[in-house]
Amino acid sequence: MSAAYHDVAYTNGYEFTQGKGYELPEYPFVEPPELKTGEVRRHPIVIIGAGITGLTLACGLARLGIPAVLLDEDNTVGVKGASSRGICYTQKSLEIFQRLGVYERIAAKGIQWSVGRTFAGQDEVYSFDLRQNSSYSLSAQPPFINIQQFYIEGYLVERIYELGHVDLRWKSRVSGFKQHAGYATLTVDTPAGPYALEAQHVIDASGSHTPFHAWTGATMTSRRGDDRWCIADVRFKHRPPQERHTWIEAPFNGNRAVWQHLMGDEVWRIDYQMEPNADPEHVSREDVVRERLRLQFGPDVQAEIVWVGPYAYRSQCLDRLRIGSVFFMGDTAKIVSPFGARGGNTGVADADNLAWKLAAVLRGQAPATLLDSYNDERHEAAAQNVMVTNRTARFLRPAEGMERTFRSAAISLARQHPFARALINTGRMAVANSYTHSGICDRSGGLSVQNVSFRWADHSAGCVNDLIEWTGGQLLVLVFGDISAAAAQRLRHLGSAAPVRCVQVVGPDTRPQAREFVIDPQGHLQGACHVFGHAWALVRPDAYIAATGESVDAGLIQAIERAIGIKE
Amino acid sequence: MKTTPHFQDADTFYEQLLDAHTGLSREQSELLNARLILLLANQIGAKDVLAECIQAARELPR
Numbered sequence: 001m002s003a004a005y006h007d008v009a010y011t012n013g014y015e016f017t018q019g020k021g022y023e024l025p026e027y028p029f030v031e032p033p034e035l036k037t038g039e040v041r042r043h044p045i046v047i048i049g050a051g052i053t054g055l056t057l058a059c060g061l062a063r064l065g066i067p068a069v070l071l072d073e074d075n076t077v078g079v080k081g082a083s084s085r086g087i088c089y090t091q092k093s094l095e096i097f098q099r100l101g102v103y104e105r106i107a108a109k110g111i112q113w114s115v116g117r118t119f120a121g122q123d124e125v126y127s128f129d130l131r132q133n134s135s136y137s138l139s140a141q142p143p144f145i146n147i148q149q150f151y152i153e154g155y156l157v158e159r160i161y162e163l164g165h166v167d168l169r170w171k172s173r174v175s176g177f178k179q180h181a182g183y184a185t186l187t188v189d190t191p192a193g194p195y196a197l198e199a200q201h202v203i204d205a206s207g208s209h210t211p212f213h214a215w216t217g218a219t220m221t222s223r224r225g226d227d228r229w230c231i232a233d234v235r236f237k238h239r240p241p242q243e244r245h246t247w248i249e250a251p252f253n254g255n256r257a258v259w260q261h262l263m264g265d266e267v268w269r270i271d272y273q274m275e276p277n278a279d280p281e282h283v284s285r286e287d288v289v290r291e292r293l294r295l296q297f298g299p300d301v302q303a304e305i306v307w308v309g310p311y312a313y314r315s316q317c318l319d320r321l322r323i324g325s326v327f328f329m330g331d332t333a334k335i336v337s338p339f340g341a342r343g344g345n346t347g348v349a350d351a352d353n354l355a356w357k358l359a360a361v362l363r364g365q366a367p368a369t370l371l372d373s374y375n376d377e378r379h380e381a382a383a384q385n386v387m388v389t390n391r392t393a394r395f396l397r398p399a400e401g402m403e404r405t406f407r408s409a410a411i412s413l414a415r416q417h418p419f420a421r422a423l424i425n426t427g428r429m430a431v432a433n434s435y436t437h438s439g440i441c442d443r444s445g446g447l448s449v450q451n452v453s454f455r456w457a458d459h460s461a462g463c464v465n466d467l468i469e470w471t472g473g474q475l476l477v478l479v480f481g482d483i484s485a486a487a488a489q490r491l492r493h494l495g496s497a498a499p500v501r502c503v504q505v506v507g508p509d510t511r512p513q514a515r516e517f518v519i520d521p522q523g524h525l526q527g528a529c530h531v532f533g534h535a536w537a538l539v540r541p542d543a544y545i546a547a548t549g550e551s552v553d554a555g556l557i558q559a560i561e562r563a564i565g566i567k568e
Numbered sequence: 569m570k571t572t573p574h575f576q577d578a579d580t581f582y583e584q585l586l587d588a589h590t591g592l593s594r595e596q597s598e599l600l601n602a603r604l605i606l607l608l609a610n611q612i613g614a615k616d617v618l619a620e621c622i623q624a625a626r627e628l629p630r
Binding site for chain 1: 598599602603605606607610
């Protein structure tokens with residue numbers, strides 16, 4: 001191991017090196033009331049870290065009218081001094097952002113693409129067009145959008161200011177922590193001095209350098225590899241085609257991998273895989289970056305370098321995502337390599353999972369045990385995402401010897417036969433993870449519901465997110481097909497006795513029996529709920545199915561109780 | 569996983585396998601074997617059978 005190799009910071013963050021960078025918004029530090037009065041106040045929820053995960057949670061709570069304090073050590077979005085991290089947001093994340101009210105801005109600024117091409121050497125190994133993939137086409141949101149992470153963060157900040165309820169405290173660094181029974185004490189350093197506050201629920205979304213792992217004695221599994229990459233975010237005078245190109249073995253990069261994709265502002269992100277012992281300072285020097293661009297795009301390439309960042313990655317998964325009053329989410333819960341966009345997107349899903357549960361508990365509509373299901377569900381997702389990304393990392397950086405031989409075998413076969421394309425692993429795109437052993441989901445539940453469309457009673461267009469918005473953080477019972485008078489009576493009673501809203505879903509020519517109903521002319525809503533024929537589906541505020549069943553009976557009541565954490 | 573004979577013609581297969589490697593360097597042979605394993609694995613498909621085959625290959629007789 002050379003000295004330079006040792007010096008590489010193992011981080012999933014991107015360190016700013018050079019390039020013009022982006023201009024980022026700055027938010028004001030406001031002296032908190034605790035500093036004026038010296039009073040230690042107990043807050044129901046304190047979130048640490050205004051990254052994409054912490055802001056998604058804060059915005060989700062604000063939308064439900066739940067008060068929270070958000071502490072961030074910086075006064076802007078993006079990592080301090082750097083500003084380019086995640087770039088790819090999947091359909092599930094976009095559906096969540098639509099509920100939070102920032103989707104339209106993301107869609108306007110971001111880039112959609114559907115053609116991806118994979119190369120090895122001079123040849124194309126295979127290509128795909130996502131528009132041909134029907135599983136994505138029913139949602140109101142596209143398969144994914146490429147956009148710089150800080151834009152989404154900025155939109156979320158502005159949305160939170162608009163909604164209120166969440167106190168955004170900038171330049172507030174947590175420097176001390178003490179766990180007590182049922183709450184924790186935090187020490188916060190600010191430009192105006194330190195103060196203490198108490199929190200019933202501490203949400204650690206502060207990223208991969210969190211101090212909370214040490215403070216809480218969190219245990220985890222970690223793995224470090226020697227894979228090294230260098231990003232160049234560039235603007236071209238003559239833009240390449242709007243397609244994602246990936247090279248497993250790029251002749252212009254020493255037969256190592258290269259990723260090329262477009263983001264907002266006509267900026268292209270090019271990821272270059274480096275030698276394992278590459279010196280990060282050397283590979284990110286402007287003349288070295290320009291030489292790589294010339295090798296890839298030709299000697300006359302005209303490009304403005306917006307940002308350059310070398311990075312290495314590790315994989316890490318906490319054993320438990322909740323310790324006492326502290327909940328871990330985003331990069332504090334797990335760290336993955338960037339392949340497949342499984343970092344940021346799963347952080348967003350972590351936040352969406354916990355937001356409605358915290359709201360239900362703080363409103364007194366669910367017992368505190370509901371919060372234990374956060375670990376059940378999101379730990380399963382974290383472990384799955386770590387496994388999937390480790391497999392990709394192993395394909396892209398095979399050990400010398402047999403691992404490399406098998407990769408050569410797979411690549412050569414993929415050029416000749418379609419079956420072998422399944423073995424080419426340049427990243428498996430993040431998905432809405434399923435929950436197979438959650439304490440609050442039935443065996444029939446645990447699946448995500450796409451944001452498909454239907455017709456309201458007056459025949460105007462609606463989508464799943466509209467129904468979820470209408471429930472205001474409560475569970476949604478959808479009953480498909482005809483229902484008996486007795487069942488209609490039961491549903492009416494249920495709607496007034498439990499924290500649920502009940503809606504009948506009928507075909508285009510069926511007469512509804514329930515008070516609230518929608519029309520599902522093409523059966524898309526029913527398909528999205530993973531049920532057939534006469535059935536009910538219990539949909540959670542995070543657009544996951546808690547359970548499904550056939551008749552409106554005691555089974556539905558039990559499913560509702562279970563979904564809000566009342567143990568049988 | 570089948571452990572009883574399933575070959576239509578075991579001797580011919582074995583001969584074809586050896587012939588395919590004749591004249592190859594060690595590296596070329598390794599690549600051929602790897603390609604063959606991937607082709608055959610796709611014929612099997614079933615993940616439980618594949619896992620059993622990998623495990624059985626690891627267990628040398630004592």
